[in-house]
Amino acid sequence: xxxxxxxxxxxxxxxxxxxxxxxxxxxxxxxxxxxxxxxxxxxxxxxxxxxxxxxxxxxxxxxxxxxxxxxxxxxxxxxxxxxxxxxxxxxxxxxxxxxxxxxxxxxxxxxxxxxxxxxxxxxxxxxxxxxxxxxxxxxxxxxxxxxxxxxxxxxxxxxxxxxxxxxxxxxxxxxxxxxxxxxxxxxxxxxxxxxxxxxxxxxxxxxxxxxxxxxxxxxxxxxxxxxxxxxxxxxxxxxxxxxxxxxxxxxxxxxxxxxxxxxxxxxxxxxxxxxxxxxxxxxxxxxxxxxxxxxxxxxxxxxxxxxxxxxxxxxxxxxxxxxxxxxxxxxxxxxxxxxxxxxxxxxxxxxxxxxxxxxxxxxxxxxxxxxxxxxxxxxxxxxxxxxxxxx
Amino acid sequence: xxxxxxxxxxxxxxxxxxxxxxxxxxxxxxxxxxxxxxxxxxxxxxxxxxxxxxxxxxxxxxxxxxxxxxxxxxxxxxxxxxxxxxxxxxxxxxxxxxxxxxxxxxxxxxxxxxxxxxxxxxxxxxxxxxxxxxxxxxxxxxxxxxxxxxxxxxxxxxxxxxxxxxxxxxxxxxxxxxxxxxxxxxxxxxxxxxxxxxxxxxxxxxxxxxxxxxxxxxxxxxxxxxxxxxxxxxxxxxxxxxxxxxxxxxxxxxxxxxxxxxxxxxxxxxxxxxxxxxxxxxxxxxxxxxxxxxxxxxxxxxxxxxxxxxxxxxxxxxxxxxxxxx
Ligand SMILES: Cc1ncc(C[n+]2csc(CCOP(=O)(O)OP(=O)(O)O)c2C)c(N)n1
Ligand SMILES: [Mg+2]
Numbered sequence: 001x002x003x004x005x006x007x008x009x010x011x012x013x014x015x016x017x018x019x020x021x022x023x024x025x026x027x028x029x030x031x032x033x034x035x036x037x038x039x040x041x042x043x044x045x046x047x048x049x050x051x052x053x054x055x056x057x058x059x060x061x062x063x064x065x066x067x068x069x070x071x072x073x074x075x076x077x078x079x080x081x082x083x084x085x086x087x088x089x090x091x092x093x094x095x096x097x098x099x100x101x102x103x104x105x106x107x108x109x110x111x112x113x114x115x116x117x118x119x120x121x122x123x124x125x126x127x128x129x130x131x132x133x134x135x136x137x138x139x140x141x142x143x144x145x146x147x148x149x150x151x152x153x154x155x156x157x158x159x160x161x162x163x164x165x166x167x168x169x170x171x172x173x174x175x176x177x178x179x180x181x182x183x184x185x186x187x188x189x190x191x192x193x194x195x196x197x198x199x200x201x202x203x204x205x206x207x208x209x210x211x212x213x214x215x216x217x218x219x220x221x222x223x224x225x226x227x228x229x230x231x232x233x234x235x236x237x238x239x240x241x242x243x244x245x246x247x248x249x250x251x252x253x254x255x256x257x258x259x260x261x262x263x264x265x266x267x268x269x270x271x272x273x274x275x276x277x278x279x280x281x282x283x284x285x286x287x288x289x290x291x292x293x294x295x296x297x298x299x300x301x302x303x304x305x306x307x308x309x310x311x312x313x314x315x316x317x318x319x320x321x322x323x324x325x326x327x328x329x330x331x332x333x334x335x336x337x338x339x340x341x342x343x344x345x346x347x348x349x350x351x352x353x354x355x356x357x358x359x360x361x362x363x364x365x366x367x368x369x370x371x372x373x374x375x376x377x378x379x380x381x382x383x384x385x386x387x388x389x390x391x
Numbered sequence: 392x393x394x395x396x397x398x399x400x401x402x403x404x405x406x407x408x409x410x411x412x413x414x415x416x417x418x419x420x421x422x423x424x425x426x427x428x429x430x431x432x433x434x435x436x437x438x439x440x441x442x443x444x445x446x447x448x449x450x451x452x453x454x455x456x457x458x459x460x461x462x463x464x465x466x467x468x469x470x471x472x473x474x475x476x477x478x479x480x481x482x483x484x485x486x487x488x489x490x491x492x493x494x495x496x497x498x499x500x501x502x503x504x505x506x507x508x509x510x511x512x513x514x515x516x517x518x519x520x521x522x523x524x525x526x527x528x529x530x531x532x533x534x535x536x537x538x539x540x541x542x543x544x545x546x547x548x549x550x551x552x553x554x555x556x557x558x559x560x561x562x563x564x565x566x567x568x569x570x571x572x573x574x575x576x577x578x579x580x581x582x583x584x585x586x587x588x589x590x591x592x593x594x595x596x597x598x599x600x601x602x603x604x605x606x607x608x609x610x611x612x613x614x615x616x617x618x619x620x621x622x623x624x625x626x627x628x629x630x631x632x633x634x635x636x637x638x639x640x641x642x643x644x645x646x647x648x649x650x651x652x653x654x655x656x657x658x659x660x661x662x663x664x665x666x667x668x669x670x671x672x673x674x675x676x677x678x679x680x681x682x683x684x685x686x687x688x689x690x691x692x693x694x695x696x697x698x699x700x701x702x703x704x705x706x707x708x709x710x711x712x713x714x715x716x717x
Contacts, residue, residue, distance in 0.1 A: 102514030154691030165690030181518035
């Protein structure tokens with residue numbers, strides 16, 4: 001954190017100096033500052049995905065990173081991502097059939113972010129909070145596919161008994177503090193959840209997810225300041241999927257290439273991570289989590305990711321080309337990449353992967369069935385949960 | 392008279408005002424590609440990105456900056472797209488915009504229009520379904536408009552844009568596709584004038600926004616049973632057409648207020664109280680209100696439907712009011 005303050009200071013100094021001095025000295029400190037920030041105070045550089053590093057062949061890099069992991073973990077990451085993918089595909093299908101209504105935001109393409117982070121947490125004391133694009137986060141925290149799907153169909157067996165729908169689920173047991181429909185609202189909430197952990201002297205931290213669009217909300221910066229000031233154990237994960245609805249990140253965010261810098265003024269370190277690479281996410285997550293657990297205060301992680309589907313089910317996605325989406329799918333898909341690596345490195349053979357496919361398919365089929373057969377909420381539920389129930 | 396949709400009528404109003412007055416401009420998220428409902432489609436092409444301005448997701452800054460720009464004499468039309476999202480910016484509207492004229496002794500004024508659609512709309516759940524018009528009616532300094540027809544959406548949006556005070560302009564999400572005749576003349580409407588949707592002498596039904604259509608349908612079926620209801624569409628909640636309401640109730644002796652919003656502390660309470668104060672002796676039946684119960688809106692259709700005021704409920708209420716007097 002001290003480095004970032006220095007960084008900020010030198011940039012400010014060079015700016016004033018630039019008025020009278022020639023341009024050259026201005027550039028040098030800025031560059032130096034960037035490097036420091038990219039390291040962000042984390043121990044190794046391996047987790048830092050700079051533009052230059054991205055030129056490497058992704059599958060080879062995955063293989064390199066996989067050396068630190070055992071086979072079972074790699075398989076689990078694959079299975080967890082695949083579950084989200086298949087679950088979301090099913091949800092999309094059921095929406096098309098009219099079984100799901102209202103707003104429904106799919107997570108397809110972004111699976112590596114939440115699966116990588118969750119694998120790094122591996123701690124029952126940690127909490128998660130996110131926006132309305134929440135199905136993947138819930139599955140990754142271990143919430144049941146059945147309960148999530150049944151909420152999508154608005155049935156009694158859903159996590160919110162059908163009252164919330166796609167955007168609004170919660171699980172105290174899994175420490176999932178909600179899907180929130182107001183952009184940015186979850187950021188102070190996640191800060192407060194983490195504050196309470198500290199207050200209650202509990203060991204956990206709170207991973208607070210937000211989008212590249214949400215980073216432009218004011219309360220995000222109020223949260224950054226308070227979290228840094230009070231050394232709150234919160235990790236802000238910016239899922240930069242390149243669009244906020246139909247608006248490309250660069251059209252909405254100043255200095256959009258470096259959203260992980262957004263905590264700089266508060267001394268919050270930031271990392272930019274290839275969010276299409278589940279091991280890059282995991283390793284960056286592990287480093288960051290260690291820092292935050294050590295009581296050093298908040299951290300910002302910017303995940304470079306991509307959403308394949310429209311913003312919600314009603315979005316024809318005319319603001320981007322089919323080619324762009326196709327290129328991301330064919331060159332960067334987090335699941336395909338991992339699959340290739342698993343085969344190539346001999347961690348799994350086709351038969352083993354087929355077995356996983358089958359398992360995942362079963363979970364999703366069961367969930368869909370449950371979600372269609374669970375009864376609709378009883379009209380008497382209208383008046384429950386408004387206030388504390390009278391005993 | 393040309394037929395237009397409610398959505399097209401609003402768009403036409405904005406386009407006409409922007410052509411007429413270069414100081415009128417619009418700002419909000421996703422306006423460049425036409426707005427989330429298509430209410431701005433084609434406007435960026437005609438007026439350019441400086442006047443149909445695409446903002447980041449920063450509601451409080453959008454609103455606050457619009458207040459500042461309005462103080463400078465421009466006439467911003469702010470798009471909040473859901474009244475639920477406008478809550479992020481309510482300080483700028485209530486503490487700043489609404490008070491600027493009075494608090495600064497008349498030196499400042501805020502010619503601002505805030506469009507913030509209301510209403511229950513296809514399983515959108517608790518944070519995308521609210522009708523919060525009464526909140527704003529409570530705030531001195533704000534004008535509150537709740538149009539129910541395409542013709543009004545054109546005429547009243549124009550009036551709102553020409554108004555020199557901050558206007559909270561609440562379209563209803565369920566009405567976008569509603570078609571109706573829109574007069575050729577491009578004149579702005581009058582704020583504070585109710586519309587007689589249907590004349591009748593047995594009961595006065597006062598409503599606004601989408602609920603007006605429920606009331607009109609109920610009045611038709613009541614007429615079949617020999618009960619003539621007068622339906623008034625308030626159109627604006629502040630100023631509201633007290634004279635028209637009192638005159639009608641004086642004739643009919645019965646008042647039913649119908650609103651989609653939560654009934655408790657809703658604007659219906661203001662109307663009911665005003666009528667009770669002024670016409671106590673003339674009432675043939677107790678005043679009635681229909682509105683949503685005081686609970687958040689559910690996602691699941693069976694629960695969502697339970698909070699809607701239906702035609703049958705209006706019919707039933709009127710029947711019980713008229714039967715009581717018989
Ligand atoms: C306060 C508020 N403003 C606007 C919206 C409408 N809205 C819903 S999602 C969204 C885009 C958010 O983009 P981003 O943060 O990048 O998240 P993503 O959808 O890409 O996951 C917008 C503008 C909202 N729900 N809440
Ligand atoms: Mg986004």
